[in-house]
Amino acid sequence: MFPDLSSLANVFPLGGIDIAFYVVAFVMVATAICTVAVKNILQSAVFLIFSFVGTTVLYLLLHAEFNALAQIMVYIGGVVIFVIFTILLTSHLGEDAFSTKIPRYFAAFIISIAFVAIMVKCLLPAQGLVTTAATAPEGFASLKALSVRLLGYGADGFILPFEIVSILLLATLIGAITIARRGKEEK
Amino acid sequence: MFVPSVTNPIGDFVREWVPKLAEYLPAAIQSDTLNSVVAFLVNAVICVIAVCLVNIGSAPILIYMERKVCAHVQCRMGPMRLGWHGTIQTIADVLKMLFKEVYAPGGVDKFVYFLAPLIVLIAPFMVAALIPFGENLLVANIDMGIPLIIAINGFGVLGILLGGWSSNNKYSLLGALRSGAQMISYEISFALVLLFVVMISGSTNLMAITQTQSGTIFDWTIFRVPVLGIIAFVLFFISSTAEMNRAPFDIAEAEQELTGGYHTEYNGTPFAMFYLAEYIALVTNSSLAVTCFLGGFHAPCLGIAAVDGVLTMIPGVVWFFAKVFFMIWAYMMVRWTFVRPRVDQLMSFEWKFLLPLNLLMLVAGAAYVALVG
Amino acid sequence: MEQKNISTKQYIKEYLKKCVTGPWSLLCGLSVSLRYFFNPKRIVTEQYPENRKTLKMHERFRGRLSMVEDADGNNRCTACGMCERSCPNGSINVQATKNIAGKKVLGRYVYHFASCTQCGLCVEACPFGAIEMAPEFEVATTDIKSLEMILNKKEGQG
Numbered sequence: 001m002f003p004d005l006s007s008l009a010n011v012f013p014l015g016g017i018d019i020a021f022y023v024v025a026f027v028m029v030a031t032a033i034c035t036v037a038v039k040n041i042l043q044s045a046v047f048l049i050f051s052f053v054g055t056t057v058l059y060l061l062l063h064a065e066f067n068a069l070a071q072i073m074v075y076i077g078g079v080v081i082f083v084i085f086t087i088l089l090t091s092h093l094g095e096d097a098f099s100t101k102i103p104r105y106f107a108a109f110i111i112s113i114a115f116v117a118i119m120v121k122c123l124l125p126a127q128g129l130v131t132t133a134a135t136a137p138e139g140f141a142s143l144k145a146l147s148v149r150l151l152g153y154g155a156d157g158f159i160l161p162f163e164i165v166s167i168l169l170l171a172t173l174i175g176a177i178t179i180a181r182r183g184k185e186e187k
Numbered sequence: 188m189f190v191p192s193v194t195n196p197i198g199d200f201v202r203e204w205v206p207k208l209a210e211y212l213p214a215a216i217q218s219d220t221l222n223s224v225v226a227f228l229v230n231a232v233i234c235v236i237a238v239c240l241v242n243i244g245s246a247p248i249l250i251y252m253e254r255k256v257c258a259h260v261q262c263r264m265g266p267m268r269l270g271w272h273g274t275i276q277t278i279a280d281v282l283k284m285l286f287k288e289v290y291a292p293g294g295v296d297k298f299v300y301f302l303a304p305l306i307v308l309i310a311p312f313m314v315a316a317l318i319p320f321g322e323n324l325l326v327a328n329i330d331m332g333i334p335l336i337i338a339i340n341g342f343g344v345l346g347i348l349l350g351g352w353s354s355n356n357k358y359s360l361l362g363a364l365r366s367g368a369q370m371i372s373y374e375i376s377f378a379l380v381l382l383f384v385v386m387i388s389g390s391t392n393l394m395a396i397t398q399t400q401s402g403t404i405f406d407w408t409i410f411r412v413p414v415l416g417i418i419a420f421v422l423f424f425i426s427s428t429a430e431m432n433r434a435p436f437d438i439a440e441a442e443q444e445l446t447g448g449y450h451t452e453y454n455g456t457p458f459a460m461f462y463l464a465e466y467i468a469l470v471t472n473s474s475l476a477v478t479c480f481l482g483g484f485h486a487p488c489l490g491i492a493a494v495d496g497v498l499t500m501i502p503g504v505v506w507f508f509a510k511v512f513f514m515i516w517a518y519m520m521v522r523w524t525f526v527r528p529r530v531d532q533l534m535s536f537e538w539k540f541l542l543p544l545n546l547l548m549l550v551a552g553a554a555y556v557a558l559v560g
Numbered sequence: 561m562e563q564k565n566i567s568t569k570q571y572i573k574e575y576l577k578k579c580v581t582g583p584w585s586l587l588c589g590l591s592v593s594l595r596y597f598f599n600p601k602r603i604v605t606e607q608y609p610e611n612r613k614t615l616k617m618h619e620r621f622r623g624r625l626s627m628v629e630d631a632d633g634n635n636r637c638t639a640c641g642m643c644e645r646s647c648p649n650g651s652i653n654v655q656a657t658k659n660i661a662g663k664k665v666l667g668r669y670v671y672h673f674a675s676c677t678q679c680g681l682c683v684e685a686c687p688f689g690a691i692e693m694a695p696e697f698e699v700a701t702t703d704i705k706s707l708e709m710i711l712n713k714k715e716g717q718g
Contacts, residue, residue, distance in 0.1 A: 077344075523593060540579070
C-alpha cells in the first residue's frame with residue numbers, strides 16, 4: 001500500500017540531493033535542446049537563461065555557492081542580457097526576421113551525438129566521479145575560504161593572476177572608451 | 188539520507204513535533220526518513236507562506252499609502268469613499284484587476300509575453316527570503332546574502348527587456364531598452380554601496396550585518412562611520428530608487444513620453460504582477476536599507492538606561508517594520524517631489540558622479556577599517 | 561547638447577559647483593512637499609455630497625441667472641433689452657409691457673436655461689445691476705420644461 005521509503009534510499013544514496021540532481025539535469029538538457037531547436041532567436045535566449053539557472057542549481061547542490069552566484073551574475077546578469085540587447089538593437093520590431101533555419105539538420109545531429117558519446121567515453125573511467133560521499137571538507141567552496149585563497153600571498157594563493165586579470169579588465173575598459181570617443185570625434 | 192533543514196526556532200519546533208505526531212501513524216510506514224522529509228516539507232511550506240504573506244500582503248497597504256502620500260503632497264485627500272478614509276479602495280482595485288480578462292494583443296510573442304511578469308517577480312521574492320525581519324524571523328540564513336542580492340537583481344532587467352520586446356509595440360520596446368540601460372548602470376553603484384556595508388560590518392550574511400549593529404543608535408552603520416555612513420546611505424537611496432524604476436528614475440514607464448513603457452500592452456493579472464513586483468521591490472529595498480544601515484530589528488537605543496528599557500520592550504519585528512515604513516515614506520516623498528531627468532542626464536549622473544563617488548567611498552571605507560575599525 | 565569650448569579647470573569648477581547647488585535645490589523642493597504633507601489644512605478638496613449643507617460656493621462662481629430683488633420682491637429691471645442683445649446664445653427674452661402710466665416696463669423676463677452657457681455677458685451688459693449669476697450649481701432636472709423660467713416675480717416699476 002505504501003511505498004517502502006528505505007528502498008528509495010538505496011536508489012538515491014544522497015537522498016534529496018540525488019533526486020534534485022536528476023531533475024535539474026533533465027531540465028537542463030531539455031532547455032538546452034530547446035535553445036537550439038526553437039525558431040525564434042529571442043525565445044532561444046530565454047531557454048538559454050533556464051539552462052544557466054540549471055547550472056546554478058547544480059553548483060548549489062555541490063555546495064559551491066560562490067560559483068553559483070558568479071554563474072548568475074556573469075551569465076544571466078551579463079551575457080544573456082548582452083545577447084538580448086544585441087538582438088533587440090539589430091532586429092526590426094514586428095518582422096518575422098527572428099526565425100532562423102538550421103541547415104544540414106542531419107549532420108548537426110550526428111556531430112552532437114558523436115560529441116556526447118566521446119564525452120561519456122572519456123569521463124566515465126575517471127576516478128572519483130562516481131563517489132557518493134562529499135570528499136571536500138565543509139565550507140571548502142564558501143565565500144570566505146574562496147576569497148582567502150583567491151587573495152592569498154602563499155603557495156596556494158592566486159593574488160598575482162587576480163591582479164593580472166584586473167589589469168586586463170582595466171585595459172578593456174579604457175579600450176572601449178577610446179573606441180567610443182573616436183567615433184564621436186569623427187562626427 | 189540527506190535532507191536539507193531549515194535552521195531557526197520555528198523549524199526546530201516543527202522537527203520536534205513531526206515525530207510525535209508520526210507515532211499515531213501505522214507502524215509499517217514509520218521511519219526517520221519520512222519524519223525528516225515531512226518536517227522539511229512543512230518547514231518549506233511555512234517559509235513560502237511567510238514570504239508570500241509579507242510580500243503580497245504589503246502590496247495593497249503600500250498602494251493605499253502611496254495614494255494617500257501622493258494626495259497629501261499635492262493638497263488633495265486621496266481615496267475617501269470606500270471604508271474608513273478609503274481603506275478598502277485598494278482591495279476593490281486589486282479584485283477588479285484580478286477578474287479582468289487576460290488578453291494578449293495581436294502579433295505578440297505569447298511565450299515571452301507571459302513569461303516576463305513571472306521573471307520580474309523572482310528578484311523581490313528571493314530577496315525577501317533573505318531579510319531578517321526579527322531575531323528569529325528569517326527564512327534563509329545564508330552566508331552569501333549580499334552577493335545573492337546583487338546577483339538576483341539582474342533578473343529584474345531581464346523581465347523588463349523581455350516584456351518590452353514581446354509586446355510588439357514601439358513604446359514598450361523603447362521603454363524596455365531605456366530601462367535596461369538604466370538598471371544595468373545603476374546596478375553597479377547599488378553593488379558597490381552594498382560592498383561598502385560588507386566592508387564596514389565584515390560579513391556578507393544579513394543576520395550578521397544586523398548583529399554588528401546592536402547596541403545604541405550610534406552603532407548603526409549610518410552613524411558608526413562618521414560622515415561616510417550618511418553619504419553611503421544617500422548613495423544607496425539613489426541607486427536603489429533607480430533599481431526599482433521609481434520616479435525620479437522611472438525612465439522605464441515615463442507615462443508622459445512612453446504611455447507606460449514596458450507594460451503598455453499588459454492588462455489584468457500580468458499587469459498586476461508587474462505592479463506587484465514594483466511594490467514588493469519597494470518593501471525589499473527598504474528592508475535592505477534598514478538591515479544594512481538602520482540597525483535592522485534593533486531598537487533605537489540612546490544609551491540612557493531608563494529610555495532603553497522601554498524601547499527594548501517593543502519586539503524587534505515592530506521596530507523593523509516601523510523603520511521599513513519610514514523608508515517607504517521617504518521613497519514616496521522623493522517620488523512625488525522630484526522631476527524625472529532626461530535619459531542622457533540620468534546616464535551621465537551615474538557614470539560621472541555616482542560611480543566615482545562610490546569608488547572613493549570604497550577607498551575611504553577601507554582606510555577607515557584599516558585605521559580605526 | 562551644445563558643445564562648449566571650456567578648459568578642464570573651468571569644467572571641474574562647474575562640476576563641483578553643480579554638486580553643491582543641485583542637492584540644495586532638491587532639498588528646497590523636498591521641503592515644500594514636506595510642508596504640504598504635514599499641513600492637512602492646505603487640502604483644497606471638497607467632500608461634496610457629504611458636506612452639502614456646509615458647502616459655500618465662492619463669490620465669483622457663475623451659476624444660474626437670477627434677478628436681484630429687494631425684500632418686497634421688486635426688481636430693478638427697466639426692460640431696456642441690453643442683456644437680450646448681449647446674449648450670444650439667445651437665452652434671454654425680455655418681454656416688455658406698458659404700465660398704467662403708459663411707460664414701458666418689464667412684463668416677463670424669460671430665461672432659457674437649457675441654452676445658457678453661464679458666460680455672464682448679460683450681467684456685465686446690464687446698466688442697472690438688475691441681474692446676477694446665482695451661486696446655485698445643483699441645477700440638474702428631469703423635466704426639460706422646467707429649464708424655461710420666468711425670472712421676475714413682479715412687473716417692473718420702471
